[in-house]
Ligand SMILES: Nc1ncnc2c1ncn2[C@@H]1O[C@H](COP(=O)(O)OP(=O)(O)OP(=O)(O)O)[C@@H](O)[C@H]1O
C-alpha cells in the first residue's frame with residue numbers, strides 16, 4: 001500500500017501515457033501528435049522520482065508527503081487531455097489541448113524568455129524602489145511627528161488609489177516606458193509597505209524603548225536597533241501585500257506600449273486568438289509569481305527566525 | 314563611593330483621561346546612601362513605580378529634584394540600570410546580543426566584551442548565548458534581563474517588581490544571586506516589591522508608602538546580620554512590624570473572604 005502511495009505520480013503518469021497513446025483522438029481534433037504532452041508528463045514523474053531517490057532527509061520526506069498531490073496533478077492533466085483531444089468537449093479555440101500548450105512553451109521559449117527578462121527587470125526595479133521608499137516613509141511616519149503631520153494625509157489620500165489609475169500622468173512624466181512601468185510597480189509596493197511599517201512602529205511596546213534608553217541608547221540607535229527590527233514582521237506583511245498587488249499592476253503596466261513582457265505577451269496572444277500561447281504565458285507567469293513569493297517567504301524565515309513561537313503566520 | 318541618591322521634595326502629578334489631576338507622589342524626601350539596598354513597599358497605586366521611573370529619568374518630577382551623587386537627574390542614563398517586572402528582552406536578539414545591547418549602543422562593546430561572558434556566568438546562563446528569549450523559561454529570561462541591566466556597571470540598579478511573576482523557588486534563587494552580585498560589584502539597589510519577606514531578606518532599609526496621595530509613612534531599618542534566615546525569630550518580628558505599617562497586622566480583623 002505504501003509503495004502505491006509514494007509511487008502514485010509514477011502510476012498516474014503511466015496511466016496517462018497509456019490513455020494518450022491508446023485511445024484514438026477525436027475526428028474533430030485537428031493537431032495530431034502526443035510527443036510534447038508525453039514529454040511533460042514524463043518530466044514531472046521523473047523529477048518527482050529523482051527527488052524521492054536522491055533527495056536528502058527533509059527534501060525526501062517532503063517529496064513523499066506530496067506524492068498524492070503530484071499524482072493527482074498528473075491525473076488532472078490526463079483528464080484535461082481526454083476532454084480536449086479524445087472527445088473535444090470544450091470549444092477548442094479557447095481550450096487548446098495540453099499538447100499544443102506544451103509545444104508553444106518549447107517553440108516559443110526564446111521569445112517567452114525575453115519577455116520574462118523584460119518583466120523581471122521592471123518588476124525588480126519597481127519592487128526595490130517601492131520597498132526602500134515604503135520602509136523609509138514608514139519609519140519617518142513612525143518616528144517623526146512633524147513628518148507625520150504633513151505626510152500622513154498625503155499617504156492616506158494618494159495611497160489607496162489603484163496604481164494603474166496613474167497611467168495617464170505617468171506616461172507624460174516619465175521619459176521611458178520602462179521607467180513608467182517600474183514606477184507603477186513601485187507605487188503598488190510602496191503604499192502597503194509604508195502603512196504597515198508605520199503601523200508596526202506604532203505597535204512596538206514602549207517599554208522596549210525605555211529599556212533602550214536606560215541602557216544608554218541614543219535616539220538614532222533606538223530607531224535602528226529597536227524600531228526597525230521590532231517592526232520587521234509588519235514590514236514583511238506590507239511587502240507581501242505590495243508584491244501581490246504589484247503582480248496585478250504588472251500586467252496593466254506592460255500595456256503602456258512596450259513590445260515585451262509576460263503580461264504584454266498574454267494580452268497580445270489573446271488578441272491574436274492563440275489561446276495555446278495565452279496558457280503558455282500564464283504558466284510562465286504563475287511560475288514566476290510562485291518563485292518570487294517562495295523566495296520572499298524564505299528570506300522572511302531567515303530574517304525573522306526569532307519570531308518562531310512569538311507570532312504564527 | 315558613587316551611587317548616592319537624594320530625593321528632595323518630589324511631587325508628581327498626572328492628568329488623566331478625564332482631565333483630572335492625580336497626585337501620584339507628594340513631598341517625597343529620601344536619602345539613599347551609596348551601596349545600600351532599599352525596598353519600596355506599599356499598596357498598589359501608591360506611586361512606587363512612578364518614583365523609580367523618576368530616578369531612572371524616564372519621567373520628570375512635577376516639582377522637586379532627584380540627584381545622583383549631587384547631579385540632578387534629567388534623562389535616562391547607563392549609570393542607572395533598570396529592571397522591569399516583565400523581562401522585556403528584545404525578542405529579535407539572542408540572549409548574548411540582548412546582554413551586549415547596552416555596550417554596543419554606547420560603543421564600548423570591543424573593550425568590554427569579556428564582561429558579557431562574566432555576567433552570563435554570574436547569572437547562570439552560560440551555554441545559552443545563542444538562544445532566543447522565547448526559547449528560555451521565565452526565570453532564565455529574568456536572569457538575562459538582570460545581566461543586561463548589570464553589564465554596563467551602573468552605580469544604581471533600579472528594580473521594579475522584577476521577580477513578581479516568578480515562582481517561589483526561582484525567586485529565592487535570584488534573590489541570592491542579586492545579593493551576591495551586590496557584594497561583588499558594590500552598587501546601590503532600589504527595589505519595588507509586594508513581597509514583605511523579599512524586602513526584609515534583601516534590604517538595609519524598607520520604605521513603606523501609602524496611596525492617594527503617594528507618601529512615605531515610615532522607613533524601617535533592617536538590622537539583621539547577613540546572610541539572613543527567613544525563619545529566624547527576628548526576621549519574623551520585622552515581618553509583623555512591616556505588616557503593621559501596611560495596616561495588615563497587629564489587630565484581629567474579620568477575614569474579607571470566605572472559602
Ligand atoms: N502615565 C500616567 N498617567 C496618568 N496617571 C498615572 C500614570 N502613571 C501613573 N499614574 C497614576 O499614578 C499613581 C501611581 O502609579 P504607580 O504606577 O506609580 O503605582 P505603583 O505603586 O507602582 O502601583 P503598583 O504596585 O500597582 O505597580 C496611580 O494612581 C496611577 O493611576
Ligand SMILES: [Mg+2]
Nearest residue numbers: 361362363473
Ligand atoms: Mg508599579
